[in-house]
Amino acid sequence: MQLKRFNAVAFGAVLGVLLLLTGCSPKDYTFSMAKDWRNDKKLQTYVQQLTDPEQALFKAYTERIERGGAAERNASGVISIGEAIQSQTQWESENAQNKTSAPVAESEGQSVHSSLVKEMRSVxxxxxxxxxxxxxxxxxxxxxxxxxxxxxxxxxxxxxxxxxxxxxxxxxxxxxxxxxxxxxxxxxxxxxxxxxxxxxxxxxxxxxxxxxxxxxxxxxxxxxxxxxxxxxxxxxx
The missing domain is CATH 2.60.40.1620 (Lipoprotein YajI-like)
Structure with a gap:
């Protein structure tokens, strides 16, 4: 009887740990930019839990999709916060490669302006x-x-x-x-x-x-x- 009681307690403790380990991450939360995502309180709460670099990537993703208009917002579909961050990271990487291979280099003035905008948006x-x-x-x-x-x-x-x-x-x-x-x-x-x-x-x-x-x-x-x-x-x- 004591052994059974111990096993039950141990199983409960292990189950509690597993539940903690498998809890949802803020990055798992899904949203759609085709809907009213700006007023999604849960989304805003989860975004605030991200690191500063992650928040900057998420913001850059939403701004990029918005610039594409309604068609781009609809095409983005339902996506998780983590997927949005990954998408922006990949886009920035590909865009940086395209700029590097471009025959006409970005002017110094444009580069300074771009860096300044990025700094102001991140701060x-x-x-x-x-x-x-x-x-x-x-x-x-x-x-x-x-x-x-x-x-x-x-x-x-x-x-x-x-x-x-x-x-x-x-x-x-x-x-x-x-x-x-x-x-x-x-x-x-x-x-x-x-x-x-x-x-x-x-x-x-x-x-x-x-x-x-x-x-x-x-x-x-x-x-x-x-x-x-x-x-x-x-x-x-």
Missing amino acids: VTPSVTAFKYSKDKSTENWDLSMSFKNNGSQSIISMKGTLVIRDSQGTELKRSTLQTDTRIEPGAVMSQAWPLDYSSKDAGDLLLKKTNATKLVFSWYPVIYEFADGKKLTIAE
Whole structure:
């Protein structure tokens, strides 16, 4: 009887270890860019659990697919986070080989700009957390809320960038320049809200008002990131 009791306990302990070892990895989570993936809370949570290089690869993958429009998003199908990272890693490797074999080398200016864009994208992770139309008496505007995560090792003391809003077909509906002087410590996430102008005479605003917010695509283009140690990353507008 004691032997049976011991075996049962041992089996339970081994089973517990196996369950822990076979738990789902964040990279196993699947999503589709043809759907409303930006508002998939589980997806965003799993992405935050990745390493910084992995997050950068995942972000580069989603941006690349978005640039291809609706056809590219539909063609990407259902994919796991890990598969997206592998796909981007392979694409960057092949693209680097193509650039190496190209007869005309990239100019020094283009190379510097490319490196700067890559650095700015890796140091800050932006996210649109809320966007809606609002009307208060005679005032109409768009209420925008965003969050920014500082992935770097230095505090950010100032940021400026351009937010472009497109529909699911890639048509640009609105473009706004945003700026904040709110300090973001390394590893921290800062949230801020802005009211964006609305005009009933603007064709983009009229289309935007009719479009389901879950179908919108938000793209952040950094312009200036200033750090507490005096460093400043700047891209011409």
